[in-house]
Amino acid sequence: MKKYISLVFGLMFASQATLVLAAGGKGHVWGQMIPERAEAIRLGGDPVRGEEAFRGCRGCHKSDAAGLKDGTYPRLTGQHASVLVKQMTEIRAGIRHNPKMLPFVEDPAISVQEIADIAAYLSKLESTRENGKGAEDQSARGKKLFTDHKCYTCHGVNGEGNAEKAYPAVAAQHYEYLLREMKFIEKGTRGNAHPDMVKAIAKFSQEDREAVADYLSRLPDFRTVAATASK
Amino acid sequence: MRYKNQSIGRAIRACGALVGLLFLSAPVHADDIPPLEERLQLCGGCHNPDGNSIIPENPKLAGLDEKYIARQLADFKAGTRQSPVMGSIIPMVDEKEFKSLAAYFSKQTRSGGVAADAKLAAQGKEIFNEGITGSAVPACAGCHGEDGSGSDKFPRLNGQNSVYVVNQLLSFKSGARTNDSKGLMRSVAKRMNEKEIDAVAEYVTTLKEAK
Numbered sequence: 001m002k003k004y005i006s007l008v009f010g011l012m013f014a015s016q017a018t019l020v021l022a023a024g025g026k027g028h029v030w031g032q033m034i035p036e037r038a039e040a041i042r043l044g045g046d047p048v049r050g051e052e053a054f055r056g057c058r059g060c061h062k063s064d065a066a067g068l069k070d071g072t073y074p075r076l077t078g079q080h081a082s083v084l085v086k087q088m089t090e091i092r093a094g095i096r097h098n099p100k101m102l103p104f105v106e107d108p109a110i111s112v113q114e115i116a117d118i119a120a121y122l123s124k125l126e127s128t129r130e131n132g133k134g135a136e137d138q139s140a141r142g143k144k145l146f147t148d149h150k151c152y153t154c155h156g157v158n159g160e161g162n163a164e165k166a167y168p169a170v171a172a173q174h175y176e177y178l179l180r181e182m183k184f185i186e187k188g189t190r191g192n193a194h195p196d197m198v199k200a201i202a203k204f205s206q207e208d209r210e211a212v213a214d215y216l217s218r219l220p221d222f223r224t225v226a227a228t229a230s231k
Numbered sequence: 232m233r234y235k236n237q238s239i240g241r242a243i244r245a246c247g248a249l250v251g252l253l254f255l256s257a258p259v260h261a262d263d264i265p266p267l268e269e270r271l272q273l274c275g276g277c278h279n280p281d282g283n284s285i286i287p288e289n290p291k292l293a294g295l296d297e298k299y300i301a302r303q304l305a306d307f308k309a310g311t312r313q314s315p316v317m318g319s320i321i322p323m324v325d326e327k328e329f330k331s332l333a334a335y336f337s338k339q340t341r342s343g344g345v346a347a348d349a350k351l352a353a354q355g356k357e358i359f360n361e362g363i364t365g366s367a368v369p370a371c372a373g374c375h376g377e378d379g380s381g382s383d384k385f386p387r388l389n390g391q392n393s394v395y396v397v398n399q400l401l402s403f404k405s406g407a408r409t410n411d412s413k414g415l416m417r418s419v420a421k422r423m424n425e426k427e428i429d430a431v432a433e434y435v436t437t438l439k440e441a442k
Contacts, residue, residue, distance in 0.1 A: 055382070059362055059373025072364050103415035109384065222343050 025149025028095045030194050031166075036067040037089040040116040045081060053114035056104055065122055069132035077127040078221045080163040080173065083121025084119035087168075087192075121221025127221065132174035134214030145208050149200060160222035167194075171219035178213040264328055267335060274324075274332065277316065282335075287394040288306040293339035294440075298383040303410075304407035312410040333423040344390045344436030355434030357426055365429035366422045371431060384412070396432035404428070 001171035028034075054065070060073045067073035087114075090109070092105050102178065103109065110174040146152065155161055156171065159171030181218065186201045271280050274292075278284045282293030292300060306312035324332075334376040346352035360377065362370035371388070375381050377391035388396070402408035403420035411417055420428070 055376075056374045056385070059369025060367075062370075068364065070364070072367070100418070103413045103418050104369075106413040106415075108412045109415055192440065 013212075015022060021069045028115070030192070032046075034089060034095070036095050036112050036115075037086055037091060038087060039112050039121070040085045041082075043116045045085075045112050045116035045118070045120025047117070047121040047124055049114070050117035050119070051230050053117050054109065054121055056078055058103040058120065060101075060104075063124055064127060064129060066127040066131070067139070067174060067177070068130040069130070069174060071132055071174040071178075074129055074177045075127060075173055077125040079122060079169055080120040080161060080166070081116075081123040081168045082163050083161065083168045084122055085115060088115045090192045094191075095190055127172075129154045130170050131217060134175045134210060136214075137218065138211040138220050140216040142211040142213070144210050145216060147205070147231065149203065151200070154194070156222070158222045158225045159216050159219045160226070169222050170216045171225075172221045173216060175213050177215040178216055179209060182209050182213070209226055232255045240399045242435045243247055262327055267331055269334060269335075270324070270328060270399050271322070271335070274336075278336075281342075282339040283390075284392060284395075287392045288398065289392065290395045291341060291391055292336040294341035295337055295339040295381045295387050296381060297333045299381070299386050300336055302331065306410045312408065341387060341440065343439055344392065346433050346437045347393075348433055351430050352433040352437055353431065355430035358431045363427065364424070368419060368422045368427070371435075378441040379435055380440045389440050391435055392434040393436040396435055400428045400432065401425070415438040 024173075043121055057200075059107075061076055062065050063071075065076040067075045076163075088105050089098060091098045092115075094102075102112055105115070146155075154165070154167045155170050156167075159169060161167045161169035181190060182201050182204070185193040188198065244364065274375065274402075275281075277286060277289050278292050282295075283291045288441060296406045303312060304321070304324070305315045305326070308324075308326060309319075358368065359371045361381075362373075363369045371379075375384040375388050379387060379391075381387035400416075400423065403411060403416045406417060409417070421432075
């Protein structure tokens with residue numbers, strides 16, 4: 001009997017450990033709707049209010065939200081509102097590990113309503129500044145890797161991501177930022193990466209990551225692609 | 232902790248006479264609130280009657296957002312913002328007075344300041360507008376505005392006394408001042424060295440509100 005009980009406990013522990021590992025830490029399961037994210041979605045965003053609320057973000061992401069070319073801060077324009085809400089609320093909840101940004105995205109600096117507003121504002125904002133790209137054009141090899149590894153399944157053929165599923169748009173992002181996040185995703189230090197993404201990125205060598213990051217950084221803003229296609 | 236020009240000592244001496252006078256008077260009762268003019272003599276001793284303190288260690292209150300001033304007064308009252316001078320003044324001021332005092336000072340026009348070291352101010356301008364990328368210091372302009380005009384959440388900085396700005400940044404850096412929102416300013420100030428703090432303070436005093 002004793003043996004049986006310890007076996008049950010052992011199994012319970014093992015299954016829980018697997019979940020935690022898959023989530024990349026803190027026991028959060030990817031996609032699990034945390035209360036503040038649900039609240040932000042329920043409230044809905046207003047881009048006019050969002051422009052004002054974005055004020056506190058400009059110190060790093062700059063007034064045009066294009067971030068920095070060297071990748072220190074990501075470009076936020078053209079990202080899906082759903083992704084921005086997910087990332088902001090998960091950073092706030094400590095699920096995505098970002099201690100530098102944390103105090104800027106917490107109450108009272110920013111409220112849940114303002115998170116929804118900022119997301120609505122940024123998803124419509126145009127970036128005019130050029131983003132950071134790799135040192136040499138590796139887009140042909142990068143595109144092949146992106147296709148062979150079926151990255152498009154989640155991130156879209158034009159790097160447009162998926163608004164409904166909150167998969168991020170990756171097109172036209174800064175090269176160095178993409179590389180850094182790939183590393184954080186693999187190491188588990190990002191904290192909120194999709195378990196499939198953690199597995200997928202482990203198969204890429206450093207050279208392969210550089211090629212893919214370069215390819216994505218050279219893709220146009222997916223909204224431009226969509227606008228041209230609809231003409 | 233390093234305080235420029237032994238600021239506390241100087242500020243205490245500057246305000247000493249007024250504090251002394253107040254200790255002689257009876258404590259304030261809620262139904263016995265003195266008129267604003269009388270209160271301005273109290274606050275004006277250190278902050279000037281128009282809120283543009285001429286004592287370098289003391290902050291200019293003129294043009295700060297009403298809600299911001301009221302919040303600071305409440306924090307001094309609650310002890311969540313510490314200051315030897317304000318700590319001795321605030322027990323004599325009733326909470327019911329905070330709103331009218333905040334309203335009065337928020338409506339005053341902020342006076343300008345002059346940089347003592349133009350080269351240092353130029354270095355400060357770079358930090359204020361661009362931040363320090365290597366140590367992840369965000370641009371001050373993001374929250375405080377390019378002209379330092381601030382908001383209800385982030386205080387007005389244009390024309391502020393540079394010594395006061397240095398002392399506040401050092402207090403945030405050391406963790407002595409803790410009434411910033413969730414450690415926001417503490418996290419920023421910790422990433423700055425004393426030279427950068429001096430530079431940015433030298434710049435904000437020269438800032439003028441954009442019309």
